Amino acid sequence: MLIHPEEILETIKMVTNENLDIRTVTMGISLRDCSHPDIDTLNENIYRKITTCAKDLVKTTDDVQNLYGIPIINKRISVTPIAIVAESCNEPDLTSVAMTLDRAAHDVGIDFIGGFSALVQKGMTPGDLRLINSVPKALASTKKVCSSINVATTKAGINMDAVALMGRIIKETAHLTRDQGGIGCAKFVVFANAPDDNPFMAGAFHGIGEPECTINVGVSGPGVVNSAVRALEDPSLGDISECIKKTAFKITRMGEVIGKEVARRLDAKFGVLDLSLAPTPAIGDSVAAILEAMGLESCGTHGTTAALALLNDAVKKGGAMASSSVGGLSGAFIPVSEDAGMIDAVERGSLSLDKLEAMTSVCSVGLDMIAIPGTTPASTISAIIADEMAIGMINKKTTAVRVIPVPGKTVGDVVEFGGLLGRAPVMNVNSFSSERFISRGGRIPAPIQALTN
Amino acid sequence: MVSSRFIITVIGIDKVGIVAGITRVMADFNVNIVDISQTIMQDLFTMIMLAEIKEENFDLSSFQKAMAGKGHEFGVEVKVQHEDTFRFMHRI
Numbered sequence: 001m002l003i004h005p006e007e008i009l010e011t012i013k014m015v016t017n018e019n020l021d022i023r024t025v026t027m028g029i030s031l032r033d034c035s036h037p038d039i040d041t042l043n044e045n046i047y048r049k050i051t052t053c054a055k056d057l058v059k060t061t062d063d064v065q066n067l068y069g070i071p072i073i074n075k076r077i078s079v080t081p082i083a084i085v086a087e088s089c090n091e092p093d094l095t096s097v098a099m100t101l102d103r104a105a106h107d108v109g110i111d112f113i114g115g116f117s118a119l120v121q122k123g124m125t126p127g128d129l130r131l132i133n134s135v136p137k138a139l140a141s142t143k144k145v146c147s148s149i150n151v152a153t154t155k156a157g158i159n160m161d162a163v164a165l166m167g168r169i170i171k172e173t174a175h176l177t178r179d180q181g182g183i184g185c186a187k188f189v190v191f192a193n194a195p196d197d198n199p200f201m202a203g204a205f206h207g208i209g210e211p212e213c214t215i216n217v218g219v220s221g222p223g224v225v226n227s228a229v230r231a232l233e234d235p236s237l238g239d240i241s242e243c244i245k246k247t248a249f250k251i252t253r254m255g256e257v258i259g260k261e262v263a264r265r266l267d268a269k270f271g272v273l274d275l276s277l278a279p280t281p282a283i284g285d286s287v288a289a290i291l292e293a294m295g296l297e298s299c300g301t302h303g304t305t306a307a308l309a310l311l312n313d314a315v316k317k318g319g320a321m322a323s324s325s326v327g328g329l330s331g332a333f334i335p336v337s338e339d340a341g342m343i344d345a346v347e348r349g350s351l352s353l354d355k356l357e358a359m360t361s362v363c364s365v366g367l368d369m370i371a372i373p374g375t376t377p378a379s380t381i382s383a384i385i386a387d388e389m390a391i392g393m394i395n396k397k398t399t400a401v402r403v404i405p406v407p408g409k410t411v412g413d414v415v416e417f418g419g420l421l422g423r424a425p426v427m428n429v430n431s432f433s434s435e436r437f438i439s440r441g442g443r444i445p446a447p448i449q450a451l452t453n
Numbered sequence: 454m455v456s457s458r459f460i461i462t463v464i465g466i467d468k469v470g471i472v473a474g475i476t477r478v479m480a481d482f483n484v485n486i487v488d489i490s491q492t493i494m495q496d497l498f499t500m501i502m503l504a505e506i507k508e509e510n511f512d513l514s515s516f517q518k519a520m521a522g523k524g525h526e527f528g529v530e531v532k533v534q535h536e537d538t539f540r541f542m543h544r545i
Contacts, residue, residue, distance in 0.1 A: 003536065005490055005501050007543040008460055012532065066514055069534030250542050257541045 011254075015070060018223035019285040020251065022258055023278055024074040025061050026199035028206035028214040028271060029053045031080040031115075039091040043100040046085070050077060050104040050113075053213050053268075058109040060265045064258055072258070073420075074111045077104075078204035078216075083118035087127035094131050098138030098145045105144040114204035116147040119194070121156040122443070132162075135169050139184035140176035146202035152192035152389035154396045157446040163389065164438050166190050167382030171405060174374065178407035181415040185404040186337075186369065190385050192392030192399045197272045198328045203365070203400055214271035215263035216328065219255030221247070222277040223285040225315075229293040240294055241314045248275060248318025256323045274328030275319040276364055277311070279339035281422040287311070287332050288341025288351075299341055300351025308332060309362035329398060331364030337417060337424035338369055346425045353384075353427050361391050366399040371415050371424035374407040381405065383434030386444075394447055457506040458487065458536045461520070465529025467498035475531065478523045479504065482516045498529065503536065 014020040034045035058075050065072045079085075079101070086094055098116050105113040116138055118128040135147050151166065152158040174182035189202045196207020199216040206214070228247045229240055252275045263270035279286045288299035291307045312331040319326045334356065336342045345351035353370065360366040366388045372381075385401045392399030406415045409426050416423045463475055472491070479486065488503040506513075517533045524531030 003460065003503075003539045003543075005492070005499075008462060008501055008539050009464075009494065009499065011539055011542055012462060012464070063514075066517060067535045068538040069532050070538060253541045253543075254538065257537050 014221065014224045018221065018227050019280065019282050020070070020221045020224045022070055022072040022217060022255060023220040024076050024199050024218040025057075025072055025259070025262055026076040026078055026204055026216045026218065027054050027057050027266070027268065028078045028197070028210055028216060030206055030210065030212050031085045035085055035088055037088045037090065039089050039096060042086060042089055043096055046097065047100050047104050050079070050101070051107055054108040054110065056266060060262055064261050064265070067261070068258060070254060070258065075109070076199065076201060076204065077108075077110055077113045078199070078206045079113065079115035080206050080208065081115055081117040081119060083125075083128045083131040084208065086131065087125060092130055093137070094134040095137045095141060098134070098142050101145050102142035110144070112144050112146055112201045114146040114148065114201050115206060116145050117149060117205045119150045120159055120162045121150055121153045122159060124159070124162060132165060132169060135188060136172040136176050136184065139173050139187050146187045146204065148189045148191055148194065148203045148205060150191040150194040151385070152393050154193060154393050155446055155450045158192070158386065158389045158393055158444040160386065160438070160443055161441045163382050163386050164379070164441055166385050167378035167380070167438065170381050170403065171378045174405045174407055181409075181417065182374070182404045182406045183417055186402065186417060186421050189400045189402040192389040193397060195328055195398055199272075199274050200276065200278065200329065202402060210271070211269045213268040215259055215266065215268045216271040216274065217255050217259035217262070218274045218276060218278070218328065219251050220276055220278040221251045222279045222287050222290060223282070224251060225277060226284055226286065226290045226293055229290055237294070237310060241310055244311060244314035245318040248315045249322040251275060252319040252322035252326065256325065270325065272327030273319075273323050273325050275315060275326060275330050276328070277315060277332040279333065279335065280420060281338060281340055283340055286339045286341035287334055288339055288345055292341065298348055298350035299345040300355045304355065305358050305362055308334070308359050312363045329364040333364055333368060334359055335369035336427070337371065337422040338420060339422075343423065343425060346427060353429060357387060357391070360388060360399055361395060364398065366392070367401045367403060369421065369424060370403045371406050371409070371426045372403055372429050373410045373426055374405050375410070376405045376429050377433070377435065379433065379435040379438040380429055382438045384429070386438070390444070394449070396449060457511070459504045459506065460534050460536050460539055461502040461504050462532045463500040463524060463529050464497055465524070465527065467493065468527050468529075471498065471527050471529060472500065474523050474527060475500070475520065478519050482519065483508065484516065
């Protein structure tokens with residue numbers, strides 16, 4: 001037999017026992033040709049474009065899932081940032097565009113659609129501002145639409161006016177979805193250095209340098225890495241790194257086979273393969289568990305940042321060898337609500353917001369799915385965002401903030417979102433004010449690292 | 454499709470007639486066995502087959518359903534997966 005039985009059984013074990021999956025197949029669709037000054041025509045153009053491009057997305061993905069026997073969890077769409085598409089439209093409220101996206105997403109049967117977005121790192125156009133102001137209502141009146149705003153890059157610095165606005169937008173979004181624990185905020189993320197080809201929500205959008213229609217694939221397997229690390233007998237940290245690298249290689253290879261086949265069948269360009277360890281609430285499918293397998297008593301204790309740095313780097317190395325199309329974010333995600341190990345660590349008091357912030361300097365994305373008290377002032381949320389944007393800007397990496405000020409809840413309470421979003425213990429934020437700092441506005445200039453041309 | 458070869462795995466508690474039952478379904482669907490190996494691993498009956506499908510418009514999902522159904526009768530898990538799943542994953 002050409003393929004070794006042990007390899008076959010290993011693959012089957014990864015899928016059956018260790019939650020290995022293709023987390024998402026994301027079709028990126030350019031909406032640049034949909035622009036129109038009349039909002040009704042714009043909406044019609046958008047609806048037609050999405051439903052035409054993606055009409056076979058779900059069926060094709062399901063067929064490929066059956067062919068290879070690897071579960072594909074989510075089917076998604078990302079579109080050109082709506083602020084750009086709707087710029088010429090003078091309508092002050094863009095909620096109807098979000099509702100059009102939602103309707104198109106529903107009609108083609110996908111799980112999420114991302115791209116109710118704006119890129120405002122250096123400043124805002126009237127269209128950007130209209131979009132940002134529409135975010136709370138848009139997220140409250142849709143189910144599948146995700147929104148992201150890029151407020152900083154290494155090249156442009158941090159737009160602190162936008163950062164100040166973000167705190168207020170997040171508060172308002174939480175308020176409008178207060179009967180569901182502020183779930184609107186789970187669909188909204190603020191970015192520094194947002195990648196154009198990220199298949200993961202809520203931050204996915206179809207960047208303006210992308211082709212007409214692409215297929216990006218997000219592969220995930222924290223459970224597989226966790227079990228591989230735990231199977232090692234008294235390894236050194238070098239051995240652990242080696243083991244993670246090899247495992248990441250295998251996971252990436254599988255994602256590439258599936259992504260290319262889906263793209264081929266849909267006659268779309270294969271974009272990137274994003275190998276990220278994105279946890280799920282399932283036991284063992286946890287990034288925190290991997291860190292603990294390296295020898296930490298509880299995630300968040302001293303040494304956690306170092307362990308995470310090792311993990312993230314090894315994942316990237318394994319992925320880079322396995323495919324020439326590795327992109328997006330590729331690394332380890334550390335959302336709190338979606339990771340059973342992280343939730344436990346918060347509940348036992350070993351993991352704080354400050355430590356999470358430190359960890360974000362060495363991993364993918366940033367402060368993700370963190371519940372904070374509903375009474376947290378908008379300026380404090382903006383300040384949390386500013387800190388995270390600074391980490392991204394200075395370190396030339398992507399960072400993001402997705403926090404949920406849960407209406408009516410305080411530290412020690414728990415909010416349930418259900419499904420992949422999981423549940424989140426409300427975490428403590430610093431009670432001292434950042435009001436004056438945030439209210440100054442303006443822009444934090446691009447750092448000296450920006451001058452690399 | 455690059456090739457139409459599939460890996461079929463049957464895993465579960467050993468019982469009389471599993472091989473006969475499973476291969477009967479394969480014959481009904483005109484699926485040819487290229488290679489077959491069977492071992493007991495960790496107390497589990499494990500059969501791995503490399504199968505070939507020559508028809509152009511083969512109805513894979515009905516075949517998968519029939520195989521899984523037959524497996525269910527014997528209390529074993531049957532999977533039919535394209536060989537690329539394994540080939541690409543482990544080899545450079």
